[in-house]
Amino acid sequence: MSRRKLRNGILYIVAIVLVIIILSQISNIIDKIRNKKEADFYGDSSIETTADIITTELDDTNEYAETEHEEEKTNLKKGIYNTLFSPKKILSYQLPFLTALDVETKGEEIDRSIFDKKKDDEIVTSIKGLENAEMIDIELAGDGPHILIYHTHTTESFRMNFDGEYTETTSWRTKDENYNVVGLGKLLMQELSNKYGYNVIHDKTNHEPPKLSTSYSRSLVTMENYEDEYKDLRVYIDVHRDAADVENDVDDVVYIDGVRCAKVMFVVGTGKDFSKKPEWEKNYRLALAITNELNQITPNFAKPIRLKDGRYNQHLSDACLLVEIGHNANTYTDAKNTIPYLAKAIDNVLN
Numbered sequence: 001m002s003r004r005k006l007r008n009g010i011l012y013i014v015a016i017v018l019v020i021i022i023l024s025q026i027s028n029i030i031d032k033i034r035n036k037k038e039a040d041f042y043g044d045s046s047i048e049t050t051a052d053i054i055t056t057e058l059d060d061t062n063e064y065a066e067t068e069h070e071e072e073k074t075n076l077k078k079g080i081y082n083t084l085f086s087p088k089k090i091l092s093y094q095l096p097f098l099t100a101l102d103v104e105t106k107g108e109e110i111d112r113s114i115f116d117k118k119k120d121d122e123i124v125t126s127i128k129g130l131e132n133a134e135m136i137d138i139e140l141a142g143d144g145p146h147i148l149i150y151h152t153h154t155t156e157s158f159r160m161n162f163d164g165e166y167t168e169t170t171s172w173r174t175k176d177e178n179y180n181v182v183g184l185g186k187l188l189m190q191e192l193s194n195k196y197g198y199n200v201i202h203d204k205t206n207h208e209p210p211k212l213s214t215s216y217s218r219s220l221v222t223m224e225n226y227e228d229e230y231k232d233l234r235v236y237i238d239v240h241r242d243a244a245d246v247e248n249d250v251d252d253v254v255y256i257d258g259v260r261c262a263k264v265m266f267v268v269g270t271g272k273d274f275s276k277k278p279e280w281e282k283n284y285r286l287a288l289a290i291t292n293e294l295n296q297i298t299p300n301f302a303k304p305i306r307l308k309d310g311r312y313n314q315h316l317s318d319a320c321l322l323v324e325i326g327h328n329a330n331t332y333t334d335a336k337n338t339i340p341y342l343a344k345a346i347d348n349v350l351n
Helices: 002-040 087-094 096-100 181-195 212-229 280-297 332-350
Strands: 064-066 073-075 147-150 200-202 235-242 253-256 259-262 264-269 305-308 320-327
Touching: 147 181, 147 212, 181 200, 181 235, 181 332, 253 332, 259 320, 259 332, 264 280, 280 305, 280 320, 280 332, 320 332
Parallel strands: 147 200, 147 235, 235 320, 264 305
Antiparallel strands: 064 073, 253 259, 264 320
16 A cells, blocks of 8 residues: 555656646746747837947847846846746645745846836935035036937837827837837937037937846946947936826926926936945936926926936946936827926036
8 A cells, every 4th residue: 555655656746747847848938929029019229329320239148137127136047936837836736835935046027117106215305415416527528429318118108199199019119209218319319419519329229129127238238338439428318208197197297388398207226236336326416406407497397306226227327317208198299398498407417
């Protein structure tokens, strides 16, 4: 009887192992199909610049990358332990004590957005020692270019005025530069270059494919390539749009001379969990100075700065800005109307 139980036990374990292997393979196939579908939404990268054109080659083989918004270290070659068909999960059904064990990993992907409903401790109105924006000392030496405008989330778009105004690639995203943040970047470049005389690069590289949640790893490569090519670069501006309650935040704008203008918000990362941290206090002071300039134009034009534990590639310079121009309850026109005022505020601070 004991031998029969032993044999049955062995067969039972073998069966479980085979099921795990089969389900793991199915999981890998599903992941490949999903990633291929994500990649199919996006097109080739292109770069617009007031200087020479640079071709940016993106390396997706890095073991670690920064995730979509939270930017914690993450293993791009994530194992199956966190999938629906996790062997640990399957075995725990039969061996409950396994639920108390933890699988050691080098990091988990964080897909939570910085645009989720904000917690009170994430809205920063003042920081002790940084309550007032001190004189910003950013020297723009040499012939330039001095400013890089780019987009980690290149296809972020806005509320349509009417159905079919633009073609969506996914929800609230389009490759049509007349309605996404790339168009805003182009307008900002033109304002800063033509009106205020700055030497500006506008990069239009699509950093989203093959996976949106690792876009920051690819935009960092773009930033580093420009930094290597142009030694005078000082200011890096990552242009985004925020996310909102589309039904209730339609009129979340300011009016200037009777014209609707989308509000602005800056995000500053402290790089809490990174070995190479940004000089976030300097980035914060720069963002705060521009925030104050905007709010002098009209009250509440700029929202309170959002301070996060992520890094957002802001370790590359002490003059890095992540700016949200409006949100997806605004129209592209609302956001476009903000650009001249944002450019003016930036110029006032840099000068």
